Amino acid sequence: MLKPGTTTVTADADHTANLWAFIRGGFVPLAEAQISVTTHAFNYGTAVFEGIRAYWNADEEQLFGLDLLAHYQRIHRSAKLLHMTVPHTPDELVRLTVELLRRDGLREDAYIRPIVYKSSESIGVRLHNLESDLTIFAIPFGKYIDTEVGIRAQVSTWRRTDDNAIPARAKLTGSYVNGSFAKTEAQLNGFDEAIMLNQDGHVSEGSAENIFLVRDGMLVTPPVSDNVLEGITRRHLMDVAGDLGIGVIERSVDRTELYSADEVFLCGTGAQLAPVIEIDRRTVGNGKPGPITRRLHKIYFDAARGRMDAYRHWLTPVY
Ligand SMILES: Cc1ncc(COP(=O)(O)O)c(C=O)c1O
Structure with missing residues (x-):
């Protein structure tokens, strides 16, 4: 089970089996969303990301994504700094995220992690002449740090x-x-x-x-x-x-x-x-x-x- 903790989230295979990821232009089971150890972003940290929350409202039986558009506008700005073009507009990214969350079928608070990363399998310190890809996944998520006592x-x-x-x-x-x-x-x-x-x-x-x-x-x-x-x-x-x-x-x-x-x-x-x-x-x-x-x-x-x-x-x- 994916467990929200005070500072970490741990996963086991049972629960991730029900979750999906968007990668290389399509949806795959989260466990199959893998990259090679030779990926540029893995070697040099050349990726930009977002952390987005979705809140479950039990009364309305509704999951609400919190300011998805602002996060996707920001990932576009971050990507530009790294000479990357995001393959979707911010509005398209909002729609992809809604589709991902629907596939996951989560009925609890969730955390969404989009990453635009230098996907070329290439060694060499630089930002130019490299391919990039987008991945998005979501996990159930509670508190990251205490919000009540202080x-x-x-x-x-x-x-x-x-x-x-x-x-x-x-x-x-x-x-x-x-x-x-x-x-x-x-x-x-x-x-x-x-x-x-x-x-x-x-x-x-x-x-x-x-x-x-x-x-x-x-x-x-x-x-x-x-x-x-x-x-x-x-x-x-x-x-x-x-x-x-x-x-x-x-x-x-x-x-x-x-x-x-x-x-x-x-x-x-x-x-x-x-x-x-x-x-x-x-x-x-x-x-x-x-x-x-x-x-x-x-x-x-x-x-x-x-x-x-x-x-x-x-x-x-x-x-
Ligand atoms: C370094 C840093 N500062 C501030 C924030 C808060 O930003 P936001 O409210 O957009 O999540 C974050 C969280 O993502 C962060 O990583």
Whole structure:
């Protein structure tokens, strides 16, 4: 059975037998979606990907894909950086994903993983003169990190990669070694998550999440030019904050602002909205998720599950 865990998902053959993947232009059983060890992307990390959630609404017996179009627009932008052409428009990719989820027949929360990868079986460091292919698969998926009690974070000793080295703006598979260094360091040190600084020493983001602080009733988040992924959840939460009349300031954030913030939370497709209650052994606020975090948390989860008409446009029904 594919099991959602706090940080990992493990699979066994029984359950994957019922799942499908799109690869090389067609649908095949997930277990048959294989690539060669000589594939360029496997050797050099030359692929771009997305992480997308679909939420099961038991009352409506409906599975809702969350902002599929925004994810596929972003994968197009990421692919362009790697000199790749995605063989389908964002709208076509939405339709392919709906078809995949219908084939999988999932009646629970799911995580969708599209990857556009350099598929040439070729050795040599470069981005040009290589073929590319698209694969998409989905797995049942619960929480990635705690979203209720709050997590304990550490400012990482690993710096976020710079735009002039490996751009954080694009979801490049190879660049996730950077976040992996930070996440593993944090967890081996007994924390739940890492917060990374950029090369200037300003706060950038978590290992796989954007970050928000609350100061004096306003949200503060690093700008997209501070080496962060231009997160879709980040954008949604900024829109929700606007609808609630909560101000949002995008500006560079110093490390020590983390220690004096009233509230801090991380957000992303995987993490959803995770309150941070401790950073570098300093309590954030009163050590519990704060009022603005809780308000946004409730709206985000209700909206994602199709329980808020105002945000229904984020969702694509699968069935
Ligand atoms: C490095 C990084 N930052 C931020 C995010 C959040 O982005 P999104 O909300 O689009 O999932 C992610 C998650 O995908 C990520 O990997």
